[in-house]
Amino acid sequence: MTLPPTSTGPSTGSSTATLRAATAADAPVIAELVRELAEYEREPQAATAGAEDFARALEPGTGIGCVLAEVAADGAPGGVEVAGMALWYTTFSTWQGRQGMWLEDLFVRPAHRRAGIGSAFFGELGRICAQRGFGRLEFSVLDWNTPAHAFYRALGALPQDGWTVWRVDGERLAALPGTTSS
Template identity: 55%
Template sequence: MIRTATPDDIPVIHALVRELAAYEKEPQEAKATQEQLREALFGERPAAYAHIAADDTTGEAVGFALWFLNFSTWRGVHGIYLEDLYVRPGARGGGHGKALLRELARICGERGYQRLEWSVLNWNRPAIDFYEALGARPQDEWTVYRLTDGALAALGSGAA
């Protein structure tokens, strides 16, 4: 069962984010607080959206997708950027990840969005195989760059 997240889901979303960070071998990078997630998802001007994958029998949250809108100047329309997709290890293979992606693809179709994009770590072969089995293709000609912490502050202050 896939459902739109509610404010009551903030604790479980926070826990799932932390589990994902540990899986990706970067637990120290998961610094977002429950309050920050609440504001981002349900504040006055939501910046992101989330869906919960729940066990069909127990209703327990077993995974989530957190996403936001991007925009293609080439296509002239919004798309979805999937920031996080995570299914707890004990629930993997049960169709939850595919159901979450199917819901995002449905939203794209319903709203006229023409892209659903995300990043995957190069070492995460199970995820890569899963995505490619769905028809997703890597964008090998692009390299992701990121500014954070001191480098971001230095550039913003004119020091760089």
């Protein structure tokens, strides 16, 4: 999918963004984007995944996908720069009896924001959902990220009140009853 020409700032000038499915070969740039996202979300220490983790995750049959946005950029390898990503995985709704999509991370580099890339990502994710018969596209947004809230509302997304995200990780995950350590 190619987007119309956009003005994305000094790093790329006027360019055309193209969306494409990521492959395991894109793992290094995905790891880089995730670290940039972690910085933006004020948790740089939390991004511990490396390129090898993303290469493994993107192998066929994992139920994990990633869409990259690329723009022409002088001086970049191959004359192309990755402007952003939308990384997702499949879920299952027992109420609907079918799969859905969880958008784990959507990130557009600051120099490329407000150029239509975020909207294009949602268009592509919607197309994938329709093609695969998915019943939902869900994601979470940090409470303090009001620009993202406004963007998602403008797309027609609605916050789901009455639900709180819970997490068990690290030492607490290893300490769950019946869990064995190696």
